[in-house]
Amino acid sequence: MDDRVARIASIANVQAYNSHMVQKYVDGAPHVKHASLRALYSRILIQVFDNAVRYSSIPRxxxxxxxxxxxxxxxxxxxxxxxxxxxxxxxLNELKDKCKHYGERLEIYCDDVNSALENLEGKFDVVVANSFLHHVPDYISFIKSSVSVLGEHGQFFSFQDPLKYRSLSHWERLFSDFAYLSWRVFRGDIMGGVARRLRRKKGIYLDDSVEDNSEYHVVRGGVDQDAIWGVLDGEGFDCDVISYFSTQSRVFQPVGTILGVKNTFSVVAVK
Ligand SMILES: C[S@@+](CC[C@H](N)C(=O)[O-])C[C@H]1O[C@@H](n2cnc3c(N)ncnc32)[C@H](O)[C@@H]1O
Incomplete structure (x- = not known):
């Protein structure tokens, strides 16, 4: 096995176990919580890096x-x-602290991604959106802007977005919901959780509700992987949508993987 997979996965491990930011976040973030997903992410990330380094010795x-x-x-x-x-x-302060050893190879901007995309100078070899697309209401326009800053042979890479719910089979929806509920039950505030779910079912979302925002993807139909593929294909990319199973539950994560359930995806698109 490429020993970089272990190294990159161990960076993700550090995030999972060494961050004061947050047992609560880690517990609710399957891609950080489960070693199998950290390993998948590491393999894809290395594949993207290896492709980039063919064209640029220090990929941007x-x-x-x-x-x-x-x-x-x-x-x-x-x-x-x-x-x-x-x-x-x-x-970003956390990021700066963790990455302080990498000196001038790192630049940091505290900004909205859309305004950053308008203002950044130069072209990039890779644009990454990790566990992010489901935070962007108009993710299709966002992807179009993102790929416009890529140079020749540029790559777009995303990881950990929920597949469009309508594309899941009945069984996959049922399994995913049950896995989520089995985890949710042990998190407390059951009545609050049920009340929020009923409210959202009526289409009522509160902008100032932390729960509504953090569960954005759980309640708003997932991210449309086919539309993303279509956009990237239309922009001339060779686009690969990699589907996998992801859930917060430590028990159901390996079971769902073995059963071949898919509810989450990554995109690797190469120009
Ligand atoms: C789930 S976290 C993912 C963080 C990181 N990519 C990872 O995988 O660990 C989503 C991040 O997006 C940031 N974010 C959300 N909306 C944003 C926006 N419009 N512009 C810039 N950052 C945004 C949040 O502050 C948060 O740090």
Whole structure:
């Protein structure tokens, strides 16, 4: 096995177990919580890096919605230079702290991704949106803007977005819902959770509700992988949609994987 997979996965491990930011976030973020998903993410990320390094000895990566820096740090570790953009100053302070050893290969901007995309200079070899598309209401326009800053042979890479619910089979929906509920029951605030679910079922979302925002993807139909493929194909990319199973439950994660359930996806698009 490529020993970089273990190295990059171990960076994700550090995020999972060493961050004061948040047992609560980790518990609710399957791609950070489960070793199998961290390994999948590491393999895809290395594949993207290896492809980029064929054309540029120090690939230039743009990490959009970089958060506290797991992807940024992975690309820096492999030898890329990274521009990290996030709207949260708090998250970026964490990122800066974690990545301070990489010196001038890192630039950080606290900004909305859309305004950053308008203002950034130069072209990129890779644009990454990790666990991010489901935070962007018009993710199709966002992807179009993102790929416009890519140079020749540029790549778009996303990971950990929920597949469009309507594309799941009845069985996959049932299994995913049951896995989620089995985890949710142990998180407390059951009555609050039920009340929120009923409210959202009526189409009522509260902008100032942390729960509504953090569960955005759970309640608003998932992210349309086919539309994304169509856009990237139309822009001349060779686009691969990689589907996999992801759930918060430690028990159901391996079971769903073995049964071949798919509810989440990654995109790797190469020009
Ligand atoms: C789920 S986190 C993902 C963080 C990181 N990419 C990762 O995989 O660990 C989503 C991040 O997107 C950021 N974010 C959300 N909307 C944004 C926007 N419009 N512009 C910039 N950052 C945004 C949030 O502050 C948060 O750090």
């Amino acid at each position: 990566v743009l990490d959009l919605g970089a958060g506290e820096g797991s992807v940024t740090r992975s690309f820096l570790e492999l030898g890329a230079s990274v521009v990290a953009v996030d709207i949260s100053e708090y998250q």
